[in-house]
Amino acid sequence: MSGRFLVLDGPSGVGKTTVTALLADLLAEDGWDVHRTKEPTHTQLGETARYGTDDYHGLTLACLVTADRYQHLETEIRPALAAAKLVICDRYLATSLVLQRLDGVDGEFIWALNQYVDRPDLTIILTGDPTRSRARAAARGIHSRFHRGGPGAGQQERERYAEVAVELAEAGFPVHLHDIGEQTPNEVAAELLIQVKLVLGTACGQQPTGEAACTNAS
Template sequence: MNGLFVVVDGPSGVGKTTAAALLVRLLADEGWPVHPTKEPTNSELGRTARYGTDEYRGLALACLVAADRYHHLETEIRPALKGGKVVVCDRYLPTSLVLQRLDQVEPDYIWRLNRYADRPDLTIILTGDPTLSRTRAAERGIHSRFHRGGPAAGRQERDLYEQVAVELNEAGFRVHLHDVGDQPPDQVAAALLVEVRRLLDEVPTAQTTTADAALISES
């Protein structure tokens, strides 16, 4: 049996990185074996994709991001899933479908470029007030040209994420769209935990919790 692949995505500054980290902690507290990760990765490919958006554009950047994703799957995500872990990935395919589209790459090409990428068991897309998201992103430090625009650019990014949520759902992906509103990060993470728990009940992982293992050993 395999593990569970969960993606947390959404506009820059919406709080997805914080929510993903809190979700990982909540799952670990419940005894689930969790593997947190992110895209772009910390590999040479990933660092080039993350910090090279001024140098690489359009098709070149789309291919670079996809290459990092395939390397990520091969070297980290698939081994963790094979080990029965719950993989929680901060950014994945939705980011490509939004940012590369903003970079004038045709959606059909983005889909074809990522056609061999593994489908997550659950894709969570967070949305929220674009003005607040852009403010948070600026305070955190901006490293990508995609995030230098003001509220108008933020609204466009948010709207595209909502559109991509529909597209993924129509393509057969299991998608949970969550508007963070004025919820604090811990409340957002608690709501996401409900969705992941529901999936864990449906798809058992290869590893059991400590309590389950004790029961098995006693039987």
């Protein structure tokens, strides 16, 4: 039996990490053997990518981020999948397609760099009010130049993630775009649990009831 691979992505400060933790708990209660992880990783590569955005730009940073992703796959994600775990990753390919493109890197180059990455069973992209997202990101501490943009930067990031949801779907990635609106993190996680079950089935072996290439909840 092989594991399953779930990704949560979206703009900084939208609540990904909180929702990922809540959703992981719900899935564990439902019987899944859950393995949580994130990108950039806490390895030397990942920490350099996370905290080195003032030192590295454009193609250099894109290659660094992707190197961290391949190392992540080789040393953590694939072994967990081989052990039949449900891997839930906070940030993945969508982040590269948004941030590296905002950093001036051509989309085709980003896709070429990531051509050998594993395809998630489902990518969930969260979006929300950009002003709130930026405020939350600032409150927890800004460590990346991508978070220091002007008033329109948050809206630009949100729009880009919505575009990337379509781009991923067109490339064959199952995607669910979810606007959190006024929902609490617990409400978001509960609603996402339903979507995950539709795509992945259940831990006890129930088959998926449906799999849309790109679904949109608002």
